[in-house]
Structures are given as structure tokens and as C-alpha cells.
Amino acid sequence: MSSTGDDRRTDQSAAQQPPEHAAEHAAEQPRLNTLRAxxxxxxxxxxxxxxxxxxxxxxxxxxxxxxxxxxxxxxxxxxxxxxxxxxxxxxxxxxxxxxxxxxxxxxxxxxxxxxxxxxxxxxxxxxxxxxxxxxxxxxxxxxxxxxxxxxxxxxxxxxxxxxxxxxxxxxxxxxxxxxxxxxxxxxxxxxxxxxxxxxxxxxxxxxxxxxxxxxxxxxxxxxxxxxxxxxxxxxxxxxxxxxxxxxxxxxxxxxxxxxxxxxxxxxxxxxxxxxxxxxxxxxxxxxxxxxxxxxxxxxxxxxxxxxxxxxxxxxxxxxxxxxxxxxxxxxxxxxxxxxxxxxxxxxDSVNTITDPEHPKTIADPKGELVFEGAHFRYQDSPERYPDILNGIDLRLEPGETMALVGLTGSGKSTLTALTTRLYDVTGGSIKVDGVDIRDLTREELRRHIAMAFEDATLFSASVKQNVLLGRDDLDLDSPEADRVLQEALDIAQAGFVAELPDGADTTVGEEGLSLSGGQRQRLALARAVAARPAILVLDDPLSALDVDTEALVEAALRRVLASTTALIVAHRPSTVMLADRVALLEDGRITAVGRHSQLLQDNEHYRYVISSLEDEELEAARQEVNL
Structure with a gap:
């Protein structure tokens, strides 16, 4: 590991403190007299x-x-x-x-x-x-x-x-x-x-x-x-x-x-x-x-x-x-x-994830995403809190769709969160088109990479405002905004929006709880697609969809992913089928990368993971039928 990487790892580790109650936090602070306070x-x-x-x-x-x-x-x-x-x-x-x-x-x-x-x-x-x-x-x-x-x-x-x-x-x-x-x-x-x-x-x-x-x-x-x-x-x-x-x-x-x-x-x-x-x-x-x-x-x-x-x-x-x-x-x-x-x-809280003093830019993003020896842990004590990710090496070529699979708790969601610096790596690096993401401003990085989470969060605003959240370059009242909105909704199979009382101008309730889980996920997926990023990171965004709707969404996504680099956390075998290649995450490392058919043939742990996903999918389908 380079000295720069070591320095960054040390700085970031120092920032990872255990959870604390507000009163305990206050007790640790130096107390000023009343006048100075x-x-x-x-x-x-x-x-x-x-x-x-x-x-x-x-x-x-x-x-x-x-x-x-x-x-x-x-x-x-x-x-x-x-x-x-x-x-x-x-x-x-x-x-x-x-x-x-x-x-x-x-x-x-x-x-x-x-x-x-x-x-x-x-x-x-x-x-x-x-x-x-x-x-x-x-x-x-x-x-x-x-x-x-x-x-x-x-x-x-x-x-x-x-x-x-x-x-x-x-x-x-x-x-x-x-x-x-x-x-x-x-x-x-x-x-x-x-x-x-x-x-x-x-x-x-x-x-x-x-x-x-x-x-x-x-x-x-x-x-x-x-x-x-x-x-x-x-x-x-x-x-x-x-x-x-x-x-x-x-x-x-x-x-x-x-x-x-x-x-x-x-x-x-x-x-x-x-x-x-x-x-x-x-x-x-x-x-x-x-x-x-x-x-x-x-x-x-x-x-x-x-x-x-x-x-x-x-x-x-x-x-x-x-x-x-x-x-x-x-x-x-x-x-x-x-x-x-x-x-x-x-x-006074110190922000450990900041913009660089002399940021670099990517004028014409191609969408290459590379993990080089990436480490991450939530705490500063390696004895009690070992690295969740322990040296991730993975390369996504421009325009490639990569599925990420692994057992529950293997660190898949954590890995996706590192791409937009929701957390910073504690060792190694992540690069976009050859540029370390820590050398980009956070605003530029998040223009190039968009995310859709499994737990879809919506805001108390209209459907249009939620879906076009990442497009601050658009006038929401313009025909172009309507076109981008409709295209994103079509890809996410969110036709239900037209049936809402005010269509896309309908205000969703707090955190979108007035909608079903599947509807929230489709709007969150539409939001990520509408951002038109060079790299799309999807953390199992289809888990709440039924099989038929998922198939329609996947078919529409294939058109989008043909020109966009995508990293998709897969919890269903059907989602794996979207990918050009599959990466297997095991014990904090990528232990195998290849086509789905090749890994099924050559990798025993991969077969075990896929069979686990199939069991989960069958159980979900069974519950859906019972409902």
C-alpha cells in the first residue's frame, strides 16, 4: 500500500468513533465558562x-x-x-x-x-x-x-x-x-x-x-x-x-x-x-x-x-x-x-469526508470504476472491530454491468456506499476513470455516480421533485424535465404515477409511506436513472417487486445499462442475469469474478450463494401467493 493510502487510512480511522449518547459526548468536551460559551x-x-x-x-x-x-x-x-x-x-x-x-x-x-x-x-x-x-x-x-x-x-x-x-x-x-x-x-x-x-x-x-x-x-x-x-x-x-x-x-x-x-x-x-x-x-x-x-x-x-x-x-x-x-x-x-x-x-463536529484542496475533474467521464486494495471498518479498534472489507480488488470496464453477490452480512451494501463517499475507505483506493474519488469534489463525484438503495427513501414533495432530485440542471416546469421524468418512470415501470390524484405532481407522504414498498423502490430507481450518471450503483433496488414487474424493469434496465457502467447488488438470481460479469464477495474480499455460467461451474461457494438466493426467492414467491 502506498504511503498516501496509509496516511488516508490513519486519518479516517481516527474519525471512526463508537456510538455515544449525547450526554456522554458533552462530558468529554472542555467546558467553557458561561461568558466565553x-x-x-x-x-x-x-x-x-x-x-x-x-x-x-x-x-x-x-x-x-x-x-x-x-x-x-x-x-x-x-x-x-x-x-x-x-x-x-x-x-x-x-x-x-x-x-x-x-x-x-x-x-x-x-x-x-x-x-x-x-x-x-x-x-x-x-x-x-x-x-x-x-x-x-x-x-x-x-x-x-x-x-x-x-x-x-x-x-x-x-x-x-x-x-x-x-x-x-x-x-x-x-x-x-x-x-x-x-x-x-x-x-x-x-x-x-x-x-x-x-x-x-x-x-x-x-x-x-x-x-x-x-x-x-x-x-x-x-x-x-x-x-x-x-x-x-x-x-x-x-x-x-x-x-x-x-x-x-x-x-x-x-x-x-x-x-x-x-x-x-x-x-x-x-x-x-x-x-x-x-x-x-x-x-x-x-x-x-x-x-x-x-x-x-x-x-x-x-x-x-x-x-x-x-x-x-x-x-x-x-x-x-x-x-x-x-x-x-x-x-x-x-x-x-x-x-x-x-x-x-x-x-464543532469534524467532517472527515471533505473536498480536496486542489480537486481534479473528469471532463468526459467514461465510467471506469476500479477498487484497489480497498479496506473499510466502522471502528478504530482492529481487535474488536476487524475490517468489513479487507482488500477489495475489482475493475468495472466502461459500460459493463457487474453483479455483486455474497451471503448476508458479507459487506455488499458497505461496498456500494464507498463509491459515493458516504463512507471513506480506511485503506486502499477507489478510482473513477483513473482518478481517486478522494481527489474529486463530492459534488462532482456524485454527478458521475448515482445510487438506488434497497430501503427507498422519498421526501415530502411531489413525485416529480423526488424523481428529478439529482437533476438540478433542469427547470422542473420545462418540457425537457417532463421528458426526462417520463423516460425514467417508464424504465422503472412506475406507470402507477399516472393513476395518482395529481399524477406526477402528487405529493407523497412523509418518507413516501403513503406508497407501497414496491412503488417507493420504483421511484427510487427512476430517480437514479434520471440522474443520467456515468456509473449506476444499485443496492438491490428490486427486492420489493413481484416477479412480473421485476422482469419488466430488468428488460427496461438493459437498454439503460447498455451505455452505463453499473454495479448491482443482487439478492435474486434473476438480477444476476442482468450482469455481464459477477463478482463474489466472501470474507471481505472478492474471491471470484466471471460470467454466471462459468462461476456456477467452477466455484463451490458461488453455487452455495446462488442456491441460497433461489431459496429466498422461492420463499418470497410462496408468501406472495399466500397473500
Whole structure:
């Protein structure tokens, strides 16, 4: 093996990690402090920060206006109300009314400034996450639960948006308001100000302790919510199986158990929040009581006027909400920090299947496909996880149809997945027209090679959109698109499309489950044919078809395969008959290549494999007759 191949094998092996739960994954990551963790949002938030700052300015202006009202009240109590001059009362009342209107306008402006940027930040982060998920290799998706990814894309990003638009702004503004209010309190009387501020210190101490405890609970809650979303998704997708086997109650029991765990965690969160609220409500009330006693004493010895005492308590009342808000703002901040950690766990995932720095191109693809000493294993421990493919050497000439046969579990599907780099070889190479597929961009590679899988997946879109998925060069409304569509449907014997309510414009249900298995397979085959690749890779795409339909499809495929290189995983002897040659996969190696008749004559293991396929086909036919 070349040194280049060794290097690639080492790099790829390092990327193959065993499956892990999201919480275990998080435990392995270095934990940033809250400020640094939240700062990672800044690149997404940067375009929106001018409006966020304006929102902060409006909110701070509202707070300052609110703090200015007690100053007017002081002059009103010590002036007109004490002298009985009614003529001076109305100007003060109108001034207070005016300040109240200004405060309301500033609050409205704060909302107007921050709400739209928050949604744009959320959209930007969600788009980046989706693009990352599309780019990450299949082995990443093999390890991650879909519910965990869904909860990150929806609930976690929604929490981040609400924090940016509300929590972040108010946390900064309320903090500044408390500082300014404290200074004002000290200007009236240092003793009252000291009492009020001194009793706020335990709140901040408890707040710092609260972070460590609450962050752990918040992380557990969000992970459990992701697990619950996975359970719902699996149950919905597997509803036919659950109903067929009468396991609905079993699924409900498992779901209820997970939901109960989440409920317990949420209660634990609520208790933690209640703990900090106890301090946030109790200590300001104690401070009010002590300040009232001290204020009355100071007023009795003429150290404080009645107006100053009234203004002091009015200011303290204004500060009451900013102080009490610290509790839920801290809880929201720590929830957001956890959501940010979860988001960047995905965004920080390393994509091991990437485009080369200096890609090559194939201007005029001929369709030659060559495996040279190709190895593959899913794990990095050769003792526990030996190579599934252990040195594959195979050559498909341009225009040749090669059938790949082997016993169940021999690695046939894995071999086909390597051709389009759904996984990368861990040793050796695969070449198209003499070019290592790792030297091509993934986009170009997948233009030259199209796949149809045994487990046909369709999307919640029209039949036309599903079949022409690989033809982004076509305008779906053009006559050319209709021609390509019809040709592909004819080859796949998908005439049933014309009988659908809206024909090819009919929207198929989620994952195509509104169609039968055979219908889904025919549309998946049509999708691969419509892509018009130089190389067609078919992973047993006819397994759900009846014998008559399969014969019609095979006859139509012969016309397509006459000019296209094809690698077909065969689970039926009739599929083998499509091929020019047959490759036998045994113990991770290609042990024989030749014509079907020649291998039947010369290779005992091949005869055993074919007889196994015949037995499976007969059993399938028998079941079909019984149905």
C-alpha cells in the first residue's frame, strides 16, 4: 500500500468513533465558562448587534426615566405639598405624566429594535446547523439520535433567540440600572443606601453558586427532551410495526418512563429557581423594612426630609423589578449557555469526508470504476472491530454491468456506499476513470455516480421533485424535465404515477409511506436513472417487486445499462442475469469474478450463494401467493 493510502487510512480511522449518547459526548468536551460559551454566538449575532445596542439604549433610557420620577416626587413633597401651593402641583404632575409616556415609548422601541434581529440570528444559526448536518458524513448521523439533532435545531435555538432579544438586553440594562439606582440612593443618605445594597450582596453570592447547580440540571433536562423527541419520532415512524405486533402499550410505557424522568428533572429545575427567588423576594422586603425604620429615625432627627424619604422608597421600588429579575434572567442565561453548548457540539463536529484542496475533474467521464486494495471498518479498534472489507480488488470496464453477490452480512451494501463517499475507505483506493474519488469534489463525484438503495427513501414533495432530485440542471416546469421524468418512470415501470390524484405532481407522504414498498423502490430507481450518471450503483433496488414487474424493469434496465457502467447488488438470481460479469464477495474480499455460467461451474461457494438466493426467492414467491 502506498504511503498516501496509509496516511488516508490513519486519518479516517481516527474519525471512526463508537456510538455515544449525547450526554456522554458533552462530558468529554472542555467546558467553557458561561461568558466565553455565550460569546461563541457573536459571529452569528454581529450583523444584528447595532439594533441590539439601540434596544439596550432604549431600555436604559426607560430605566433612567423611571429613576428620574422619584426626583420630581421629592421636590413635589418637599415643595408644593408641604406649603399647600396647589398652583405648583399641576406642573409636577404633568411632568411625571410626560416621563411616564416617554418611558412607555422607550420600552416599545426596545421591543421594536430587538425582536426582528433576534429572529434573524435564530434563522442564521438554524441555516448554518442544517448546512452542517448536510455536510457531515453518514457515520456522524449513525451515532446521533435524530431527536437530539431536532431539539437542537428547534428548542435550543428558540431559547437562544429569546435570550438575545430579551434576557441579554435586560440582564445588561437591569444591571446598569441597579448600579445607577444605588448611587442615587447613596446621594440621599449613605446609611439607607448601605442597608439596601448590603442586603443585595447575598443575592449575588447565591447567584454565583446557583450557576453551577442549575447548569447541570439544565443540561440534563435538554438532553432528556432530545431523547423524548427521539422516542416520539421513532414511534410515529414505526407505528405500523407497533400496531402489527400489538406493542403500543409497550411503547407508551417506555415513553411514559422517559417523560417521567424529564418531569422529575423539570421539577428539580423549578426547585432550584424557587431557591433563588426566595432570596430575591425576601431580602428586598427585609431591606425595605430596615430602611423604613432607619428612614423614620433619620427624619425624626432632621437628617432626612420627608420628600427625600418618599423619593428613596420610590427609587427602591423602581429598583425592585431589576433586582428580582436577576433570578429568572440568570436562569434564562444558564439555559441559553447549555443550549449554546449543545448547538456547538454539532457545529464543532469534524467532517472527515471533505473536498480536496486542489480537486481534479473528469471532463468526459467514461465510467471506469476500479477498487484497489480497498479496506473499510466502522471502528478504530482492529481487535474488536476487524475490517468489513479487507482488500477489495475489482475493475468495472466502461459500460459493463457487474453483479455483486455474497451471503448476508458479507459487506455488499458497505461496498456500494464507498463509491459515493458516504463512507471513506480506511485503506486502499477507489478510482473513477483513473482518478481517486478522494481527489474529486463530492459534488462532482456524485454527478458521475448515482445510487438506488434497497430501503427507498422519498421526501415530502411531489413525485416529480423526488424523481428529478439529482437533476438540478433542469427547470422542473420545462418540457425537457417532463421528458426526462417520463423516460425514467417508464424504465422503472412506475406507470402507477399516472393513476395518482395529481399524477406526477402528487405529493407523497412523509418518507413516501403513503406508497407501497414496491412503488417507493420504483421511484427510487427512476430517480437514479434520471440522474443520467456515468456509473449506476444499485443496492438491490428490486427486492420489493413481484416477479412480473421485476422482469419488466430488468428488460427496461438493459437498454439503460447498455451505455452505463453499473454495479448491482443482487439478492435474486434473476438480477444476476442482468450482469455481464459477477463478482463474489466472501470474507471481505472478492474471491471470484466471471460470467454466471462459468462461476456456477467452477466455484463451490458461488453455487452455495446462488442456491441460497433461489431459496429466498422461492420463499418470497410462496408468501406472495399466500397473500
Amino acid at each position: 455565550l460569546a461563541r454566538i457573536y459571529p452569528f449575532a454581529k450583523p444584528a448587534m447595532p439594533r441590539i445596542y439601540l434596544g439596550m439604549g432604549a431600555a436604559l433610557a426607560a430605566g433612567l426615566v423611571a429613576l428620574g420620577i422619584p426626583l420630581i416626587l421629592q421636590s413635589l413633597v418637599d415643595g408644593p405639598l408641604s406649603t399647600g401651593d396647589a398652583n405648583q402641583v399641576w406642573p409636577a404632575v404633568l411632568l411625571v405624566l410626560g416621563l411616564g409616556i416617554v418611558e412607555a415609548i422607550m420600552i416599545a422601541l426596545r421591543r421594536w429594535f430587538v425582536l426582528t434581529p433576534g429572529t434573524r440570528i435564530e434563522a442564521s444559526m438554524r441555516n448554518a446547523l442544517f448546512a452542517k448536518l448536510q455536510d457531515l458524513p453518514v457515520n456522524f448521523h449513525d451515532k446521533w439520535q435524530s431527536g437530539q439533532l431536532l431539539s437542537r435545531a428547534v428548542s435550543d435555538l428558540g431559547l437562544i433567540r429569546r435570550w438575545i432579544s430579551f434576557g441579554f438586553v435586560l440582564l445588561i440594562v437591569n444591571g446598569v440600572t441597579i448600579v445607577i439606582g444605588a448611587v442615587i440612593l447613596f446621594t440621599w443618605n449613605w446609611l439607607l443606601g448601605l442597608i439596601f445594597i448590603a442586603l443585595a450582596i447575598p443575592i449575588w453570592i447565591y447567584g454565583f453558586k446557583f450557576e453551577g447547580k442549575y447548569s447541570v440540571i439544565a443540561r440534563r433536562s435538554q438532553d432528556q427532551a432530545g431523547d423524548l423527541a427521539t422516542a416520539v419520532e421513532e414511534s410515529v415512524h414505526g407505528i405500523r410495526v407497533l400496531k402489527a405486533f400489538g406493542r403500543g402499550k409497550h411503547a407508551l410505557k417506555n415513553f411514559s418512563s422517559q417523560a417521567e424522568d424529564l418531569r422529575g428533572t423539570e421539577i428539580e429545575k423549578a426547585k432550584a429557581i424557587a431557591g433563588i427567588w426566595l432570596w430575591l423576594v425576601l431580602l428586598p422586603d427585609i431591606a425595605f423594612a430596615l430602611c423604613l425604620l432607619a428612614g423614620l429615625w433619620l427624619a425624626s432627627i432632621d437628617q432626612l426630609t420627608v420628600g427625600q424619604l418618599f423619593a428613596f422608597f420610590a427609587t427602591a421600588t423602581v429598583l425592585r423589578f431589576p433586582i428580582e429579575s436577576i433570578g429568572f434572567l440568570l436562569a434564562m442565561t444558564f439555559d441559553t449557555r447549555t443550549a449554546t453548548d449543545r448547538y456547538f457540539e454539532v457545529m
